[in-house]
Every structure is written in C-alpha cells, then in structure tokens.
Amino acid sequence: MSWKNTEYRYGALSIGLHWLMLILLVAVYATIELREFFPKGSDPRDALKALHFMLGLSVLGFALLRLGVRLSGPTPRIEPESGSWQKQSAHLMHIALYVLMIGLPIAGWLTLSAAGKPIPFFGLQLPALIGENKGLAKQIKEIHEVVGTAGYFLIGLHAVAALFHHYIKRDNTLVRMLPSRDRAEEQGVVQSENRNSRHSVHREAEQLHA
Ligand code: HEM
Numbered sequence: 001m002s003w004k005n006t007e008y009r010y011g012a013l014s015i016g017l018h019w020l021m022l023i024l025l026v027a028v029y030a031t032i033e034l035r036e037f038f039p040k041g042s043d044p045r046d047a048l049k050a051l052h053f054m055l056g057l058s059v060l061g062f063a064l065l066r067l068g069v070r071l072s073g074p075t076p077r078i079e080p081e082s083g084s085w086q087k088q089s090a091h092l093m094h095i096a097l098y099v100l101m102i103g104l105p106i107a108g109w110l111t112l113s114a115a116g117k118p119i120p121f122f123g124l125q126l127p128a129l130i131g132e133n134k135g136l137a138k139q140i141k142e143i144h145e146v147v148g149t150a151g152y153f154l155i156g157l158h159a160v161a162a163l164f165h166h167y168i169k170r171d172n173t174l175v176r177m178l179p180s181r182d183r184a185e186e187q188g189v190v191q192s193e194n195r196n197s198r199h200s201v202h203r204e205a206e207q208l209h210a
C-alpha cells in the first residue's frame with residue numbers, strides 16, 4: 001500500500017496518523033476528565049494533568065505532520081460521488097477538526113505560559129509562548145475548555161457521518177480510510193473497472209433500445 005494519498009484512497013501515512021490521532025484524543029480527554037476523581041494538589045491529579053498536557057502537545061505535532069501530508073497530495077475522491085453540499089460540509093468539518101487538533105493544544109500551551117506554569121513534554125520543559133499574565137491565562141483557559149467540550153460533538157458528528165456513508169449511502173468514504181492490501185483497489189483499478197462495466201451496461205442497453 002502506498003504511503004502517500006492517491007486520487008483513490010488515503011495513503012498509509014494519512015491512515016496511520018488518522019487512527020493514531022483517535023487513540024491520542026481518547027487519552028487526552030480521558031486524562032482531563034479522570035482528574036476530577038482526585039483531590040486538588042494530589043499526586044494522581046497532577047500526574048493526569050501532566051499527561052493531558054504531554055499527549056495534547058503530541059496531538060499538535062502529529063496534526064501538523066498530517067496537515068502537511070494532506071496538502072502535499074490529492075484528496076481521494078468518494079465513489080459514487082456525493083452532492084456538492086455534502087462535499088462542502090465534509091470539507092468544513094475537516095477544517096474544524098484541524099482547528100481542534102492544532103488550535104486547542106496551542107491554546108493549552110498559551111494557558112500554561114500565561115499562568116507562569118511549567119510546560120512538560122516527556123522529560124523536557126518547553127518554553128513559554130507568552131509572558132506571565134494571570135487574567136489572560138484565565139480567559140484562554142475558558143476558551144480552551146469551551147472548544148475542548150465542543151470537540152466531543154464535532155468528533156461524534158464526524159464519526160456518525162462516516163458510518164452513515166458506509167452503512168446507509170454505501171459509498172467508499174470509510175473504506176478509503178482503512179488499511180488495504182488490495183493493490184488493484186489502491187490504484188483505482190477496481191473503481192475504473194466498475195465504471196467501465198457500468199458504461200458497457202449502458203452501451204448494451206442503448207444498443208437494445210436502438
Ligand atoms: C487536542 C488536544 C487537547 C484537547 C482536546 C483538550 C481538551 C481539554 C478539555 C475538554 C478540558 C476541560 C475539562 C473540563 O472542563 O473540566 C481541558 C482543560 C485543560 N487543558 Fe486541555 N486539551 C488539549 C490539549 C492541551 C494542551 C496541549 C495543554 C497544555 C500544554 C492543555 C492544557 C489544559 C489546561 C491547563 C486545562 C485546565 C485544567 C485544570 O484547570 O484542571 N490542553 N483540555
């Protein structure tokens with residue numbers, strides 16, 4: 001399977017990064033929700049928060065890589081083709097998800113910077129992005145929390161849309177995002193053969209009517 005995206009399906013890199021991102025985000029959300037079970041200032045609470053920061057910063061790194069991969073190649077097309085409003089809403093949803101994966105970690109990083117707190121990253125300390133300003137820290141933290149909560153709905157909607165395409169519309173939306181060993185399908189041979197056989201069925205029908 002090719003590592004780059006083709007006109008027919010996502011490449012191994014995009015697919016790997018997509019599903020890795022799902023796992024990372026589950027962990028990012030779980031760590032920040034689970035902290036509520038521990039009293040303020042306790043070791044487990046602080047450890048969960050530090051994990052939230054470090055995994056969230058990893059999301060930022062992988063999302064930038066993923067965006068680079070996406071922008072440097074074609075976006076595989078959906079077969080059968082969707083209507084134009086569906087294409088546009090899918091495009092908007094992808095932009096919103098990238099904003100979530102890039103904007104939220106930056107907002108988190110800014111929050112810690114403005115609060116004058118350390119920014120841990122797997123044994124390293126990242127630099128503060130802005131100077132200390134407690135009022136600003138509070139405001140960015142509120143935005144981070146609101147957008148973070150909205151992320152549950154965005155991701156949920158995105159997953160439901162993918163399942164709708166797969167089970168109801170029965171197009172190749174989801175299959176394009178799953179690993180494949182089928183080189184023919186990867187290169188679009190199956191699709192073009194299908195198209196050719198559809199065309200020949202049409203031609204035969206036309207000849208019968210003539
Ligand atoms: C895509 C990645 C991220 C997501 C989805 C996310 C999501 C969230 C959510 C939903 C909350 C609020 C929880 C609540 O209301 O109780 C939160 C809190 C917070 N997040 Fe993130 N976050 C991400 C990345 C980061 C990063 C990279 C940092 C810092 C480097 C960070 C710093 C914080 C801080 C400081 C809080 C407040 C915690 C507290 O006061 O207890 N977040 N995050």
Ligand code: HEM
Pocket residue numbers: 014018021022025066070090094097098100101155158159162163173174175176177
């Ligand atoms: C169970 C959860 C998920 C399912 C079933 C799912 C399914 C899919 C499918 C089928 C596609 C291809 C759709 C297309 O190209 O139009 C896709 C693309 C995409 N997904 Fe997901 N997804 C899930 C979770 C996530 C999460 C957690 C994120 C990140 C916040 C995400 C972000 C994206 C983005 C940005 C694209 C556009 C393609 C790209 O640039 O890589 N997905 N997803």
